[in-house]
Amino acid sequence: MRAKRSAPAPVITELPEIGVTVISRWLYNCYVIHDGGNGQPFVVDLGMPSQLPLVADVLSRRGSHLSELGAASELGAAVATHGHADHVGGLPPLRDQHGTAVHLPIAIAEMRAGTRALRPPGIREVSQILPVMASQPRDLEASREIAGTATSIGWSGKGVRLPFEPDSWLSDGDHLPGLPDWQVLNTPGHSDDSTCLFHAPTRTLLSGDAVLSAHGRAWFNPEFVDPELSATSEARLRALDVEHLLPGHGLVVTGPRVMTEARAHTDQPSIGAKASALWQVLRNHAGRPET
Numbered sequence: 001m002r003a004k005r006s007a008p009a010p011v012i013t014e015l016p017e018i019g020v021t022v023i024s025r026w027l028y029n030c031y032v033i034h035d036g037g038n039g040q041p042f043v044v045d046l047g048m049p050s051q052l053p054l055v056a057d058v059l060s061r062r063g064s065h066l067s068e069l070g071a072a073s074e075l076g077a078a079v080a081t082h083g084h085a086d087h088v089g090g091l092p093p094l095r096d097q098h099g100t101a102v103h104l105p106i107a108i109a110e111m112r113a114g115t116r117a118l119r120p121p122g123i124r125e126v127s128q129i130l131p132v133m134a135s136q137p138r139d140l141e142a143s144r145e146i147a148g149t150a151t152s153i154g155w156s157g158k159g160v161r162l163p164f165e166p167d168s169w170l171s172d173g174d175h176l177p178g179l180p181d182w183q184v185l186n187t188p189g190h191s192d193d194s195t196c197l198f199h200a201p202t203r204t205l206l207s208g209d210a211v212l213s214a215h216g217r218a219w220f221n222p223e224f225v226d227p228e229l230s231a232t233s234e235a236r237l238r239a240l241d242v243e244h245l246l247p248g249h250g251l252v253v254t255g256p257r258v259m260t261e262a263r264a265h266t267d268q269p270s271i272g273a274k275a276s277a278l279w280q281v282l283r284n285h286a287g288r289p290e291t
Contacts, residue, residue, distance in 0.1 A: 008137045010054055015252065018202045018244050023054045026139035027132060027249040028086050028146070031206060032058050036179025040076030043100075044197065044206055045248060046090035048145050076178050077101045079170070081208025081248060082193040083108040083162075084120075085154030086146045092153055092163055103177060105186070106169035107193035112160040119192055119225040120157045128222040128268050130277035131214040132250045138284045155193075170195060182206075187237060189230030189265065190221040196237065203243040211237060211262065213250030218262035222269070230265045238262070 013022040019034040030051045031044040041062075043055055059075065078100050080088045094100050110116035153161050168177050172186035176197070185196040187210040197206040205211070210233055212219045220237070224230040238259045245253040255261075269277070 008139050010051075011137065012054070012058070013252065015244070018199075018204050020204070020244075020246065021058045022246070022252060023051055023058065024136060025051065025142035027136045028142055029246070029248055029250075030055070030090070031246055033179075033182070033206075034062065035181075036076050036176060037181030038076070038178060040178065042075065042077040042079060042176070042179055043094075044079045045081055045087040045208065046078055046094060047086040047088065048142060049090050049093050049149065050142075050145055051090050052093055075100055077103055077167075077176065079103045079176060079197065080105070081195045081197070081206070081210075082191050083111075083155045083160070084191065084209070085150035085156075087208070087248065088153050089146055089149030092149075095164055101167040101177070102164070103168045103170050104166045105184075105193040105195045106171050107186075107188070108155065108160060108162070109169050111155055111193070112162065116192060118155060118157050118159070120155075121190070121223050121225055125223045125225070127274060129212060129249065130274045130281070131269055132212045132219070134277040134280035135214050135250055138281055185236070187233035189224045189226055189233045191225060192229075194233070198240060200241075203241050204246065205237065205240060205242045205244070205258075206246040207237070207248065209248040211245060212247045213245065213253045214263075216251075216253065218245050218247070218253050218258050219250070219267070220262060220265040222265055222267065224265060227265075234265055 011024040021032040023030040028047045030046050034041045036042050078094055091102055095102055111118055152163055170184045174184040176182045182197045182199050185198055187194050187196045190209045194210050196208055196210050209221055212221050220234045242258045245258050
């Protein structure tokens with residue numbers, strides 16, 4: 001009898017030069033920012049409840065204890081770059097168990113109110129990011145966990161599921177409440193609530209799903225629901241001075257030419273490239289060169 005394969009260990013990547021820790025399960029990246037500008041850490045895109053103890057471990061190694069976290073604790077906030085389930089699934093237990101303040105893009109409120117249409121990407125759109133899926137170690141348990149949390153939080157074509165009211169709604173140009181060094185940028189295209197966070201002092205862009213990465217290059221997301229908005233957002237982000245790209249999916253990209261060398265959202269993979277990437281995913285050959 002064939003032994004059952006265990007799920008791959010989460011990948012923890014430390015970026016001490018910018019004070020960030022990346023917690024990844026497959027292509028699902030969660031970020032712990034160790035100082036938002038007032039000495040407090042915050043977490044971005046906590047997509048799964050299973051990432052919560054990993055965040056606790058990251059904080060404990062810096063002298064914090066998640067059991068003590070709350071509104072006045074060391075963890076300043078939790079932020080989501082948009083409301084897809086893989087970016088918000090871990091927020092309910094964080095808020096329920098620790099009272100952490102949560103900040104979400106205002107477009108989610110508009111979707112919930114019915115003043116903004118629900119436009120989720122379809123299968124054809126999702127297939128465009130197969131090369132991104134192939135760039136990180138496959139973890140099917142992570143996808144199953146997200147599918148489970150999607151019944152209680154996140155939005156889709158069927159509606160907006162939000163089991164709590166956030167502490168604030170984020171609008172373009174805002175600075176994160178209590179975390180003054182990070183600015184909110186509305187960057188619709190992938191979704192209508194797509195949002196980035198920019199830290200000018202370290203030239204760091206936490207791009208959510210507006211910009212991904214594959215093969216060592218930033219890639220303006222070819223999975224989009226509105227090509228015109230994607231083009232506008234791409235032009236806006238290319239004008240930023242970015243040296244550290246922290247994508248929602250894919251590996252971190254650094255260097256002085258991150259935006260200059262980034263692939264455009266219109267640069268969609270060929271059928272052959274998608275087939276090759278799918279084969280890599282099925283064989284779990286993350287990061288290996290395509291053949």
